[in-house]
Amino acid sequence: MEYKIVGHNILRVDGLAKVTGKATYPEDLYMEGMLYGKTLRSIKTHAYITVDTKEAEKIDGVIKIFTHKDIPHNYYGVLFKDHEVFCSKKVRRIGDPIAFVVAITEKIAEKAIKAITVEYDEIESVFDPVDAMKEDAPLIHDRSNILYHYKLRRGNIEEAFQQCSVIVENQYKTSMVDHAFLQPEAGLAYMEGDTVVVCAATQYPHFDQLEISEALNIPQEKVKIINPAVGGAFGGREDITLQIHLALATWVIGKPVKTVYSREESFVAHSKRHPMIMNYKTGADANGKLLAMEANIIGDTGAYASWAINIMRKAGVHATGPYEIPNVKVDSYAVYTNNPFAGAMRGFGAAQVPIAHEQQMDMLAEKLKIDPITFRLNNCFKLGSTTATGQVLEESVPLIQCIEAVRHKLNSKANDTEGV
Amino acid sequence: MKKINLKVNGVDYSVEIEEDVRLLDVLRNQLRLTGTKEGCGEGECGACTIIMDGVTVNSCMVMAFQAEGKEIITIEGMATKSGLHPIQRAFLEEGAVQCGFCIPGMVLSAKALLDKNLTPNREEIREAISGNLCRCTGYNKIVDAIDKASKYMGKEGDVNGI
Structure with missing residues (x-):
């Protein structure tokens, strides 16, 4: 069989537009008579709020200021509807949207933002997810801060650890990471008859349509999403940012409305990679076979859940790394705090755990006085392996070849250097 | 005003x-x-x-x-009526473009380099684009593209289009 694409060098379909500067990102869209929207955001981590827009509304050129009072259904979110479109009673993090000013120029919108008064009645905040799990911790939402607990049990770790010749036990922490996609959020919304059209760079146009129709309480058929060129995303455009604000403003005012976030606003508007605290105990027998692993992984999802459940489940499922371990106990948690909210980012929970399981492997190898590559080859997944979750790997598992190839390159490089 | x-x-x-x-x-x-x-x-x-x-x-x-x-x-x-600039052509061919948002700036930094030095080494190419961030590619393919463009421009001697 002849393939047309596989095995051939082909040019990307949107490449020509991109190298000539003709590709259209949402901020490159302009319409006659368009208005500018600007978001007022929380500057406190946890507080009850009182908002007064009266003075700002008097400014010449301000068309309308939207708050929670203007939104029919004031909630959204990919898994739980735990975000408010505009905070009604309290803010839960720095950057929570409070109001959306629409004015005839960007400058006037900025001036109006400064003229809105927000009284913050501060509540105790919690930034450490371990503290947030305690019973007396301040509640971020009206329920437990622990929003998810994933349990994985295989074999009997207590008995297995007793048979181990070597055990290493350590805590690992990863930090919050921003996607920093190069194109900050931007969008333009306009009316097409009685349909509201939102042009925004998004990873999820069909879901944006659903969220907008729910928030505005209008039929899905009255919402159209156009996804122009997207300037990077890496998971950071899975959650809604400006889409509902723009749709609401255009739906009410009837005119095109454009918004472009600054880099600074982009940082506070979208999700982050979950920081994780990972407690690992791993043991092997004298021959260098892994026998048992226990992991407790706490993921800080900040003020909102976003994809926390899927991400912390994935962290738990991948906690052993690509190694056969007959006795495993994993507990992973997603916890609310007053930090920036965490969600999807490249790897989706699978990128943090290797920091822990691979350092455990190195330390075990050192204790066993086995070469770390050999130690991995002795334990890694191959065809027919059973994972900790009970999955039997029946398809391609070329990990041994991969490790061997790396060893070969390392050795030849080492020889080269010696030769010089 | x-x-x-x-x-x-x-x-x-x-x-x-x-x-x-x-x-x-x-x-x-x-x-x-x-x-x-x-x-x-x-x-x-x-x-x-x-x-x-x-x-x-x-x-x-x-x-x-x-x-x-x-x-x-x-x-x-950059492009002329007769076609793409060699730098643009090389970016396309080498797969140096992903989301594309950094590409206009990258292409212009490459041009400023190659207008002064038609035979840069990879270190000089990296230096020339050190003020341009890319979040998608990891830079290697962009460096490959500029290297290729320098060869196109050296061979063809025509920087204003092909």
């Missing part, structure tokens, strides 16, 4: 500007040359890179009135 005169991609413009606008704003909002991108607004990311009097600048860091009498090249000025 103030009036400035500048030449962009070989065309003379006379533009009424507000005194606090940046060159980037004039290019994008008034001349609608939206190929020049804003990624950070503080001279860190290089998405707004243009060539002004032969030197690359971040157009977010240049006030519009500073462009009075200057000659500017933006991404829209």
Whole structure:
């Protein structure tokens, strides 16, 4: 069989537009008579709020200021509807949207933002997810801060650890990471008859349509999403940012409305990679076979859940790394705090755990006085392996070849250097 | 309001500007040359890179009135009627383009380099694009593309299109 694409060098379909500067990102869209929207955001981590827009509304050129009072259904979110479109009673993090000013120029919108008064009645905040799990911790939402607990049990770790010749036990922490996609959020919304059209760079146009129709309480058929060129995303455009604000403003005012976030606003508007605290105990027998692993992984999802459940489940499922371990106990948690909210980012929970399981492997190898590559080859997944979750790997598992190839390159490089 | 005169991609413009606008704003909002991108607004990311009097600048860091009498090249000025600039062709062929947002700035930084040094080594290429951030590619394919472009330009001797 002849393939047309596989095995051939082909040019990307949107490449020509991109190298000539003709590709259209949402901020490159302009319409006659368009208005500018600007978001007022929380500057406190946890507080009850009182908002007064009266003075700002008097400014010449301000068309309308939207708050929670203007939104029919004031909630959204990919898994739980735990975000408010505009905070009604309290803010839960720095950057929570409070109001959306629409004015005839960007400058006037900025001036109006400064003229809105927000009284913050501060509540105790919690930034450490371990503290947030305690019973007396301040509640971020009206329920437990622990929003998810994933349990994985295989074999009997207590008995297995007793048979181990070597055990290493350590805590690992990863930090919050921003996607920093190069194109900050931007969008333009306009009316097409009685349909509201939102042009925004998004990873999820069909879901944006659903969220907008729910928030505005209008039929899905009255919402159209156009996804122009997207300037990077890496998971950071899975959650809604400006889409509902723009749709609401255009739906009410009837005119095109454009918004472009600054880099600074982009940082506070979208999700982050979950920081994780990972407690690992791993043991092997004298021959260098892994026998048992226990992991407790706490993921800080900040003020909102976003994809926390899927991400912390994935962290738990991948906690052993690509190694056969007959006795495993994993507990992973997603916890609310007053930090920036965490969600999807490249790897989706699978990128943090290797920091822990691979350092455990190195330390075990050192204790066993086995070469770390050999130690991995002795334990890694191959065809027919059973994972900790009970999955039997029946398809391609070329990990041994991969490790061997790396060893070969390392050795030849080492020889080269010696030769010089 | 103030009036400035500048030449962009070989065309003379006379533009009424507000005194606090940046060159980037004039290019994008008034001349609608939206190929020049804003990624950070503080001279860190290089998405707004243009060539002004032969030197690359971040157009977010240049006030519009500073462009009075200057000659500017933006991404829209790279391709000619006869086709793509060799740098653009090499970027396409090497798969150096992903999301594309950094590409206009990258192409202009590459041009500024190759206009002065037609046989750069990979270190010199990396140095030349050190002010341009890319979040997708990991840079290797961009370096490959500029290396390839230098060979095209050396061979063809025609930098103004193929």
